Amino acid sequence: MIRLRLLICSGVLAILLASAPPIVVTPVAGQEPAAAAATYTPGRTPWGDPDLQGVFDFQSDVPFQRPLDLGNKTEFASPEEKAAYRQRARINQAPTRPAAPSVGSYGAEWTPRNVVPNLRTSLVQDPPDGRLPPMTPEALKKYQALTNYRRIHLERYDTYEDVATYERCISRPMPRINQGYNSGTLIVQSPGWVVFLYEQLDTRIIPLDGRPHIDSNIRQWNGDSRGHWEGNTLVIDTTNLSDKQKGFPPAEPLRGGKEGLVTTGSPLGDGIPMGVSYDELGRSGYPQGNVHLIERYTLVDANKMNYEATIDDPTTWTRPFTYLMPWRRETDYQIFEYACHETNYGLRNALSDARDQEKLAAEAARKKGKPGSK
Amino acid sequence: MRIQFGRPLNGAVGTVVIAAVLFAFLRTAGQAPAAQGQFPRTADGKPDLNGIWQAIGTANWDLEAHEARPSPVLALGAVGAVPAGLGFVEGGRIPYQPWAAAKKQENAKNWLKLDPEVKCFLPGVPRATYLPFPFQIFQSPGRLLIVYGYSYARREISMVPRGKGPIDFWMGWSDGRWEGDTLVVDVTSFNDQSWFDRAGNFHSEELHVIERYTPITPYHIAYEATIEDPKVFTRPWKISMPLYRLVDKSALLLEFKCVELTEELLYGDVVKKPKK
Numbered sequence: 001m002i003r004l005r006l007l008i009c010s011g012v013l014a015i016l017l018a019s020a021p022p023i024v025v026t027p028v029a030g031q032e033p034a035a036a037a038a039t040y041t042p043g044r045t046p047w048g049d050p051d052l053q054g055v056f057d058f059q060s061d062v063p064f065q066r067p068l069d070l071g072n073k074t075e076f077a078s079p080e081e082k083a084a085y086r087q088r089a090r091i092n093q094a095p096t097r098p099a100a101p102s103v104g105s106y107g108a109e110w111t112p113r114n115v116v117p118n119l120r121t122s123l124v125q126d127p128p129d130g131r132l133p134p135m136t137p138e139a140l141k142k143y144q145a146l147t148n149y150r151r152i153h154l155e156r157y158d159t160y161e162d163v164a165t166y167e168r169c170i171s172r173p174m175p176r177i178n179q180g181y182n183s184g185t186l187i188v189q190s191p192g193w194v195v196f197l198y199e200q201l202d203t204r205i206i207p208l209d210g211r212p213h214i215d216s217n218i219r220q221w222n223g224d225s226r227g228h229w230e231g232n233t234l235v236i237d238t239t240n241l242s243d244k245q246k247g248f249p250p251a252e253p254l255r256g257g258k259e260g261l262v263t264t265g266s267p268l269g270d271g272i273p274m275g276v277s278y279d280e281l282g283r284s285g286y287p288q289g290n291v292h293l294i295e296r297y298t299l300v301d302a303n304k305m306n307y308e309a310t311i312d313d314p315t316t317w318t319r320p321f322t323y324l325m326p327w328r329r330e331t332d333y334q335i336f337e338y339a340c341h342e343t344n345y346g347l348r349n350a351l352s353d354a355r356d357q358e359k360l361a362a363e364a365a366r367k368k369g370k371p372g373s374k
Numbered sequence: 375m376r377i378q379f380g381r382p383l384n385g386a387v388g389t390v391v392i393a394a395v396l397f398a399f400l401r402t403a404g405q406a407p408a409a410q411g412q413f414p415r416t417a418d419g420k421p422d423l424n425g426i427w428q429a430i431g432t433a434n435w436d437l438e439a440h441e442a443r444p445s446p447v448l449a450l451g452a453v454g455a456v457p458a459g460l461g462f463v464e465g466g467r468i469p470y471q472p473w474a475a476a477k478k479q480e481n482a483k484n485w486l487k488l489d490p491e492v493k494c495f496l497p498g499v500p501r502a503t504y505l506p507f508p509f510q511i512f513q514s515p516g517r518l519l520i521v522y523g524y525s526y527a528r529r530e531i532s533m534v535p536r537g538k539g540p541i542d543f544w545m546g547w548s549d550g551r552w553e554g555d556t557l558v559v560d561v562t563s564f565n566d567q568s569w570f571d572r573a574g575n576f577h578s579e580e581l582h583v584i585e586r587y588t589p590i591t592p593y594h595i596a597y598e599a600t601i602e603d604p605k606v607f608t609r610p611w612k613i614s615m616p617l618y619r620l621v622d623k624s625a626l627l628l629e630f631k632c633v634e635l636t637e638e639l640l641y642g643d644v645v646k647k648p649k650k
Contacts, residue, residue, distance in 0.1 A: 045514060046417040053514065158646040160637045170633050186530070188519050190424045190512045195519060203521050203528050205510060205627055220629045244634075335530065337543045341633045342495045342567070351644040358646070 042232055042299045047191045049208075050232040052297060055186050055335060056305060056327040060178040061115045064323065066122035066130030074130070076119040114183075116304075116328040123177065123323040125308070132321060135286075139316040143286050146246075156354050163347060165246065169340035171221035172200055173247050174238075175293055175309045177323070184333045194227055194234065199335045206236055213239050219289060221245055234297040243287035247311075290315045303329040413555075413589035416513065421555050421589045423511045423518075426620040426627065429597070432459030433504040434491075436573035437613060438468060446486050456572075464612040468575060474606045481574025489572055493640060494525050494632035496544035498568030499561050499583050500599040500613065502527050508620055510627055518550055518557075523627045531559055539563030542579055557587040570601075578605040593619040 043051045066073075067089065076082040122130035135143060153162045166172050172179070179200070186197040196204040206227040214224045224240035292312040299305050305327040312320040414422040432440075439461030445454025470478055481488055491497060497505055507523035518531040531550040539547030539562065547563035561583040569576050586598040595617040602610040638645075 053517065160641050160645065168633065168637065170631055186519075188512045188514060188517050190514050193424075193510075193512065195510075195512050195521065197519065197521075197528065197530070201526055203526065205521060207626065211624060214626070214628075218628065221631055222629065337496075337545055338526070339496055339544045341525075342490075342544060348641060348644060351641055355644055355646065 040232075040299055040301050042302075045189055049189060049191075050229065050234070050299070051189070052187050052194075052234060052299060052305065053189055055184050055330045055333045057114050057116065057183050057330050057333065058176070058179070058185065058307065058325050058327045059115045059183055060118060060123065060325055062118050062120055062123055062325075064123045064177060065132060066124065070121045070130075072129065073121055075121060079117070079119065082119055114330075116326045118326050120324070123325055124321060125324045126310075126322040127319070133317050133319045135316060136314075136318055139286060146286070156357065157351055158354070160347060160351065163350070165221070165244070166201065168347060169201065169344050171202055171245065172198065174222055174241060174245055174288065174291075175247075175295060175311075177325070182338065184330060184335050185327070186335050194236075197335060200338055201340060216240065219243070223291075223293065230296075232298060236293075236295040236297070238293040238295070239291075241288040241291050241293070243289035245288045247286065247288050247291070286316055288313070297327075300326075305329070411592060413592050416515075418515065420552055421557070422513060423557065423587065423589075423595070424513050426508050426510045426625045427595065427617045428508040428620060429504040429615055429617055431462075431504070431615060432457055433462050433613070433615060434501065434506060434571055435459060437462050437571050437575055438573070439466065440573070462613040462615055464614065469608045469611055471606060471608055474576075478574050478576065481569070481576055483574075485572055485574050488569075488574070490568055491572065492636075494636045496527055496568065497522075497524065498544055498564060498570075498577075498581075499529070499546050499548075500585060500597075500601075501568065501570055502529070502545065503585075503597060503599070503617070504615065507630060508625070508627055521627065524630050525632050537562075544568055546581075546583065555589060557585075559585040559587070561585065576606070577601070577603045580605045587617075590616075593621065595619075 045051045045053075069089075070085075076085065124130045124132065127133055149162075157163055160168055176183075176198070182200040184199040186199075188195050188197070192208050194206045194208065196202075196206070198204075202222055204222050204225060206225045208227045208229075210228065211226070213226060218224070219240055219242035221242055221244070223238040223242075223245075225236050225238045227234055227236045229235070290313045294310040294312070296308040297305055298308075306324060307327050308322055308324045310320055310322040311317065414424075416422045435456050436459055438459075440456070440459050442458045443456040445451060445456075447454045468478075486492060491501075491505075496502075502509070502520075502522050502524070505522065505524050509520055509522040512519040512521070516533055518533055519528065520531065521528045527545065529545050529548055531548040533550050535549045535551070536547070537549070542563050542565040544565060544567060546561040549560045551558055551560075564577065564579060564581040564583075566577065566579040566581075580603050582602045584600045584602075586596075586600075588596040588598075590596045596614065597617045598612060598614040600610055600612045601607070
């Protein structure tokens with residue numbers, strides 16, 4: 001009896017699957033025509049959801065905010081035009097690292113750049129000028145305090161809490177923007193669920209059954225997410241983020257400030273010294289406990305997915321903003337275990353080194369104070 | 375002690391009757407499987423292991439039968455005390471080689487300092503299965519994922535055989551296949567860092583684990599793990615226990631990012647002390 005039911009069910013499924021083939025549109029190199037994005041129909045899972053499963057990567061060489069000298073230009077016309085601009089601007093969006101390999105720096109094997117082609121001039125799409133909206137006055141004060149603290153404690157950590165959350169092996173920032181390495185992400189679906197396995201540290205489990213968010217007493221590094229489908233777009237609504245999670249904004253060199261000087265794109269204006277690499281400042285961030293995050297995942301062809309994230313936090317930003325990153329399907333990317341904390345000697349060493357430096361400084365100060373000593 | 379499970383899924387009417395009664399009782403549960411008290415199946419006819427599961431019992435305290443023991447942390451009193459356990463090892467005792475039996479005793483004496491779970495390190499396999507946290511299985515054609523509610527522990531189980539892994543891992547390297555209604559997972563490529571429980575039971579990098587997940591009612595999986603390590607044990611040995619489906623509609627894995635919760639323990643001695 002069971003076998004007959006299975007047979008009938010499989011038959012029905014086969015008919016359903018056969019009648020919904022994916023429509024494949026081949027985009028012009030480097031661009032996704034708007035028409036393709038609207039018409040691509042992905043395959044379906046056996047239970048009828050759009051199938052987004054697989055490993056994707058989202059490395060980007062597009063600045064988060066649009067360089068000031070590009071004005072209202074939303075997109076380069078060709079990869080060549082983009083390359084020429086980058087050449088003139090000498091913008092390197094990779095994290096700033098010393099050129100010569102030394103202990104503690106990243107050699108070439110760490111950053112095989114697997115950048116997803118993207119001709120847009122910024123990740124931020126809204127506001128339309130491609131720039132972050134202003135912060136609220138109160139948030140600006142908090143952010144200033146955090147940034148000042150960060151400047152003083154740059155790699156002279158008082159405590160583990162001074163260290164970036166991913167260097168403590170806890171969590172990557174939410175939502176994710178560009179990463180230099182280990183950015184592979186596996187998406188798996190099952191009836192009523194989607195799960196994101198980020199290679200680096202985090203797994204996000206998303207129920208699709210419309211249940212309410214968890215109690216506001218519960219704060220999580222990845223918040224609490226609920227998903228639903230709008231056509232072929234997976235929409236994920238996230239709240240309950242922890243204030244310990246520190247997000248935006250990444251300060252990055254933006255050409256075209258006053259008199260052509262490079263600015264940092266930071267809400268604090270040009271007061272941030274350019275000796276500080278942008279991701280150092282990006283770690284200061286601002287507390288994300290009030291963030292309401294909406295993410296949208298849409299396959300625009302068989303191998304490319306548009307990821308859009310809208311951050312709405314009226315206690316921090318004067319209006320919501322949205323950024324867009326293309327994710328590219330990777331067919332030979334095996335996600336490995338990320339046993340980060342288990343061998344995080346770097347954290348212990350950084351802390352103990354800071355204590356040693358303090359002892360040496362205290363010793364030197366004592367010796368200076370004693371007359372007749374060397 | 376070997377746990378008796380009763381007859382497997384494609385067996386007796388008795389199982390179906392009990393399951394039907396259970397199902398009727400729990401019919402409002404969001405996770406309740408489909409009709410007629412059968413374990414749910416995927417479109418390709420295999421058991422559908424999707425869901426949130428948890429082991430119950432004392433395996434994580436000590437795989438072997440043991441009496442209740444006082445807390446190693448005095449201030450925790452009864453909260454930190456070790457409950458008694460019937461044991462999960464077939465034959466009763468883990469068959470250590472003599473040198474390893476001595477090491478186990480050392481481990482047990484110093485478990486607060488040495489147990490990787492205290493430091494929020496990855497638990498390895500099979501310990502991940504019987505930690506006191508739920509885990510969620512995600513199963514779709516060609517894919518099988520287990521996400522555990524402890525730290526960032528998770529496993530991707532390849533349903534295409536890959537053999538040994540490229541390096542060693544805390545959670546090993548898993549190849550899965552179906553044998554009838556049993557999911558068999560062959561796990562190799564472990565490092566020697568994890569323990570089997572809080573009682574100091576350990577292994578070497580030659581550990582080889584074969585897990586078997588067999589649905590027995592719509593709400594229970596019979597879980598068995600055969601453990602083999604020629605460096606440490608005199609022969610392979612086996613543990614078994616039921617896994618229970620969480621049927622609460624709102625069941626959800628919450629974060630237990632214990633790395634943050636162990637930083638003071640691990641780094642407190644190199645943190646700047648406030649000036650007096």
